[in-house]
Amino acid sequence: xxxxxxxxxxxxxxxxxxxxxxxxxxxxxxxxxxxxxxxxxxxxxxxxxxxxxxxxxxxxxxxxxxxxxxxxxxxxxxxxxxxxxxxxxxxxxxxxxxxxxxxxxxxxxxxxxxxxxxxxxxxxxxxxxxxxxxxxxxxxxxxxxxxxxxxxxxxxxxxxxxxxxxxxxxxxxxxxxxxxxxxxxxxxxxxxxxxxxxxxxxxxxxxxxxxxxxxxxxxxxxxxxxxxxxxxxxxxxxxxxxxxxxxxxxxxxxxxxxxxxxxxxxxxxxxxxxxxxxxxxxxxxxxxxxxxxxxxxxxxxxxxxxxxxxxxxxxxxxxxxxxxxxxxxxxxxxxxxxxxxxxxxxxxxxxxxxxxxxxxxxxxxxxxxxxxxxxxxxxxxxxxxxxxxxxxxxxxxxxxxxxxxxxxxxxxxxxxxxxxxxxxxxxxxxxxxxxxxxxxxxxxxxxxxxxxxxxxxxxxxxxxxxxxxxxxxxxxxxxxxxxxxxxxxxxxxxxxxxxxxxxxxxxxxxxxxxxxxxxxxxxxxxxxxxxxxxxxxxxxxxxxxxxxxxxxxxxxxxxxxxxxxxxxxxxxxxxxxxxxxxxxxxxxxxxxxxxxxxxxxxxxxxxxxxxxxxxxxxxxxxxxxxxxxxxxxxxxxxxxxxxxxxxxxxxxxxxxxxxxxxxxxxxxxxxxxxxxxxxxxxxxxxxxxxxxxxxxxxxxxxxxxxxxxxxxxxxxxxxxxxxxxxxxxxxxxxxxxxxxxxxxxxxxxxxxxxxxxxxxxxxxxxxxxxxxxxxxxxxxxxxxxxxxxxxxxxxxxxxxxxxxxxxxxxxxxxxxxxxxxxxxxxxxxxxxxxxxxxxxxxxxxxxxxxxxxxxxxxxxxxxxxxxxxxxxxxxxxxxxxx
Numbered sequence: 001x002x003x004x005x006x007x008x009x010x011x012x013x014x015x016x017x018x019x020x021x022x023x024x025x026x027x028x029x030x031x032x033x034x035x036x037x038x039x040x041x042x043x044x045x046x047x048x049x050x051x052x053x054x055x056x057x058x059x060x061x062x063x064x065x066x067x068x069x070x071x072x073x074x075x076x077x078x079x080x081x082x083x084x085x086x087x088x089x090x091x092x093x094x095x096x097x098x099x100x101x102x103x104x105x106x107x108x109x110x111x112x113x114x115x116x117x118x119x120x121x122x123x124x125x126x127x128x129x130x131x132x133x134x135x136x137x138x139x140x141x142x143x144x145x146x147x148x149x150x151x152x153x154x155x156x157x158x159x160x161x162x163x164x165x166x167x168x169x170x171x172x173x174x175x176x177x178x179x180x181x182x183x184x185x186x187x188x189x190x191x192x193x194x195x196x197x198x199x200x201x202x203x204x205x206x207x208x209x210x211x212x213x214x215x216x217x218x219x220x221x222x223x224x225x226x227x228x229x230x231x232x233x234x235x236x237x238x239x240x241x242x243x244x245x246x247x248x249x250x251x252x253x254x255x256x257x258x259x260x261x262x263x264x265x266x267x268x269x270x271x272x273x274x275x276x277x278x279x280x281x282x283x284x285x286x287x288x289x290x291x292x293x294x295x296x297x298x299x300x301x302x303x304x305x306x307x308x309x310x311x312x313x314x315x316x317x318x319x320x321x322x323x324x325x326x327x328x329x330x331x332x333x334x335x336x337x338x339x340x341x342x343x344x345x346x347x348x349x350x351x352x353x354x355x356x357x358x359x360x361x362x363x364x365x366x367x368x369x370x371x372x373x374x375x376x377x378x379x380x381x382x383x384x385x386x387x388x389x390x391x392x393x394x395x396x397x398x399x400x401x402x403x404x405x406x407x408x409x410x411x412x413x414x415x416x417x418x419x420x421x422x423x424x425x426x427x428x429x430x431x432x433x434x435x436x437x438x439x440x441x442x443x444x445x446x447x448x449x450x451x452x453x454x455x456x457x458x459x460x461x462x463x464x465x466x467x468x469x470x471x472x473x474x475x476x477x478x479x480x481x482x483x484x485x486x487x488x489x490x491x492x493x494x495x496x497x498x499x500x501x502x503x504x505x506x507x508x509x510x511x512x513x514x515x516x517x518x519x520x521x522x523x524x525x526x527x528x529x530x531x532x533x534x535x536x537x538x539x540x541x542x543x544x545x546x547x548x549x550x551x552x553x554x555x556x557x558x559x560x561x562x563x564x565x566x567x568x569x570x571x572x573x574x575x576x577x578x579x580x581x582x583x584x585x586x587x588x589x590x591x592x593x594x595x596x597x598x599x600x601x602x603x604x605x606x607x608x609x610x611x612x613x614x615x616x617x618x619x620x621x622x623x624x625x626x627x628x629x630x631x632x633x634x635x636x637x638x639x640x641x642x643x644x645x646x647x648x649x650x651x652x653x654x655x656x657x658x659x660x661x662x663x664x665x666x667x668x669x670x671x672x673x674x675x676x677x678x679x680x681x682x683x684x685x686x687x688x689x690x691x692x693x694x695x696x697x698x699x700x701x702x703x704x705x706x707x708x709x710x711x712x713x714x715x716x717x718x719x720x721x722x723x724x725x726x727x728x729x730x731x732x733x734x735x736x737x738x739x740x741x742x743x744x745x746x747x748x749x750x751x752x753x754x755x756x757x758x759x760x761x762x763x764x765x766x767x768x769x770x771x772x773x774x775x776x777x778x779x780x781x782x783x784x785x786x787x788x789x790x791x792x793x794x795x796x797x798x799x800x801x802x803x804x805x806x807x808x809x810x811x812x813x814x815x816x817x818x819x820x821x822x823x824x825x826x827x828x829x830x831x832x833x834x835x836x837x838x839x840x841x842x843x844x845x846x847x848x849x850x851x852x853x854x855x856x857x858x859x860x861x862x863x864x865x866x867x868x869x870x871x872x873x874x875x876x877x878x879x880x881x882x
Contacts, residue, residue, distance in 0.1 A: 034107060073122075076125065084102070084136045093135070102135055193541055200564065232271045232272075254295075258293050273395050308329055321416075325412075331403045338352050361401060365401075396416045398414045426563070426569065428533065429533050434571070435561055437574070445521060446517070463476075467528075479495050480580060518536055554580075555573065555579065556572065558573040608689055615721070617720045618684075664687055667687050690716070710724045758781075759801060760786070760801040760803070760804045769787075784801070788814075789812065789821070790812045792804075802831070816851045820852060833854055834854065834865075838859045855868050
């Protein structure tokens with residue numbers, strides 16, 4: 001063994017902390033400069049001196065520390081990289097592609113040696129070293145070469161490193177903590193949560209002192225838990241910021257020009273989840289480069305820029321982190337999927353004919369499926385997208401996938417912030433407890449008496465429930481527990497028939513299990529289903545424990561937990577249950593039945609109380625969420641009330657301040673209705689829920705009128721006031737009043753006004769038809785409304801209009817068919833058209849704009865919609881011949 005190696009071994013043995021600190025710091029330096037090298041390459045002839053200084057200092061630091069530790073190969077490689085960078089700083093060499101390639105190769109080799117310090121002096125660096133040397137020697141060096149820092153010959157003591165000009169003392173704001181310590185802290189925090197949960201079960205609520213201590217313990221435990229979780233959180237940029245390098249290298253090897261845009265690198269995830277993301281995200285990005293983005297010649301022929309674009313965006317939403325990957329490539333070839341599926345015997349041509357576009361796209365998730373004829377080394381390597389999807393779902397995430405042939409692909413990953421401690425709903429079935437992560441929970445539904453049999457319908461082989469007009473597949477947890485084999489058509493049929501034959505309970509007899517039925521509405525990707533349980537126990541923060549392998553193999557559980565009561569509960573895998581029961585196979589039937597059963601005037605509304613006398617109603621699609629609050633948390637600022645919701649000051653609106661209705665009585669516990677699509681945070685105060693009902697009635701606008709009401713209706717045998725949330729906000733906020741003059745008339749070039757514009761409105765749901773018409777009338781527009789596209793075309797034949805506003809999903813003739821008919825008419829094709837819809841997807845937007853609409857608006861964004869109407873009318877007027 002050489003003296004050099006003995007020195008390394010000695011340091012590793014006697015001062016491992018020094019080596020660990022060196023490795024961590026060197027990796028930080030090298031990670032931070034990869035993007036800088038790519039930026040310098042793009043700058044070519046005008047490199048940023050600050051960036052050059054930064055990368056030089058990073059390599060210089062690695063070289064110096066490596067030399068001090070007798071890591072000769074690392075010091076030698078870093079030295080020649082430093083020499084090339086010195087010439088770049090002096091302006092004698094430009095950061096051309098060849099130079100950057102060699103520097104990046106050097107970075108890769110340094111990282112390789114950092115992964116195994118003990119063997120680093122045996123790594124062969126000749127190839128990279130010679131390339132860097134050749135580049136350095138292209139231009140004569142005017143100043144003497146820097147002194148070699150190679151270690152001294154064997155038998156000599158290593159020279160002491162040169163004294164720095166200034167001695168500086170990792171005594172800043174941060175310290176390095178080994179991840180094992182954080183893991184131990186997380187486990188201890190989990191145990192503390194369990195103790196807290198157990199303690200709260202046994203608190204004597206009549207003892208004020210005990211109750212106060214328990215509440216303090218609850219608060220401090222929650223704060224401690226969040227603090228410890230935050231120590232494990234790391235920015236998503238740790239993973240996604242490495243992709244510019246990957247895309248650059250792949251683009252060069254494939255002969256493609258590819259740019260990348262990264263948004264939201266600072267969004268944070270738990271370290272465990274972040275580590276599990278590296279492989280799935282790398283596979284997705286390599287697929288986008290290899291299969292998605294076309295070569296420049298292809299892109300030019302398709303009318304695209306030569307350079308393709310991949311966008312990665314990370315952002316927080318509803319307690320999760322979303323990572324969205326978009327590319328503007330060729331998209332997934334649906335015909336090729338069909339061909340491959342038939343070739344592999346996975347589906348017959350007849351079955352494919354019955355499948356929707358999205359269902360065919362989802363076939364790429366079949367195990368081992370690939371559209372490639374053979375595996376390649378650039379992307380995929382024979383690993384299918386099913387492996388990527390499974391990897392995301394294993395860490396509690398969801399995977400959504402959209403593709404538009406010839407235009408590109410979008411992949412959306414929805415990930416939990418942490419896997420350690422998660423808020424959950426506790427339910428029971430067959431005498432056992434189960435936990436459902438709240439991130440998958442949409443709502444709870446309970447049916448009573450005759451509704452248990454009457455409202456659970458059947459669509460083909462699947463039990464379904466009509467939830468506010470939408471058919472929801474129903475899964476019974478008890479049946480899943482009793483049937484470990486994957487469900488097929490026969491299984492689902494047998495279950496549906498079994499419950500259809502249940503006799504009704506005897507009148508006047510004792511209560512039975514069929515007197516009520518509760519189910520949890522769960523979300524998997526873009527789909528919903530209802531999971532029937534025996535009982536809903538409550539909510540609890542749970543600590544996730546690993547599963548025993550045989551239980552994990554069932555595929556319907558994601559972990560286990562110990563409850564506050566000391567009992568064990570299994571954590572349900574919401575996506576695993578959907579796969580086990582095969583309900584995703586029923587999507588097409590669900591869509592078909594929705595069309596068959598759709599009632600044009602049905603609308604879901606929330607009935608609630610403000611004061612003790614009146615009953616109010618608000619359409620559910622207008623509500624973002626309802627937040628429970630404590631009255632004492634409301635603060636008075638001037639004559640306005642505010643409360644903090646999600647760390648945001650939210651203005652509180654009391655209906656009795658704007659309408660002649662009874663005031664709110666004193667309540668400790670209140671609720672705040674948070675509406676959608678408002679520029680600033682505002683909430684309506686309510687005291688109690690009454691019900692959620694389906695109503696098909698046209699509102700009565702004559703019986704009782706008030707500024708801030710849409711109208712009234714008789715619901716649950718009570719006169720109900722439908723509030724206009726946007727008008728109420730206008731009354732309190734002057735900024736919202738600026739739009740009120742938008743529809744007063746259209747100005748000509750000479751300043752004259754030619755009167756109110758005429759608008760044709762197409763909307764099949766009476767509630768929305770009346771709502772939108774009211775908004776347009778209020779702005780001074782003249783509105784003619786129709787229920788479907790067929791009636792709309794008839795109106796256009798007989799009358800002139802300045803603008804069309806149309807829903808998309810309508811009976812008889814939908815919005816896409818309607819606009820196609822409009823654009824075929826020589827006389828009417830020039831009328832501007834606004835699509836007003838609740839279909840908030842890129843696929844719907846693209847289809848709508850391609851079909852002939854000029855604008856695409858989300859149905860509930862009132863302010864933006866009215867601005868679009870005003871803009872469309874003015875543009876049409878300005879472009880029309882006088």
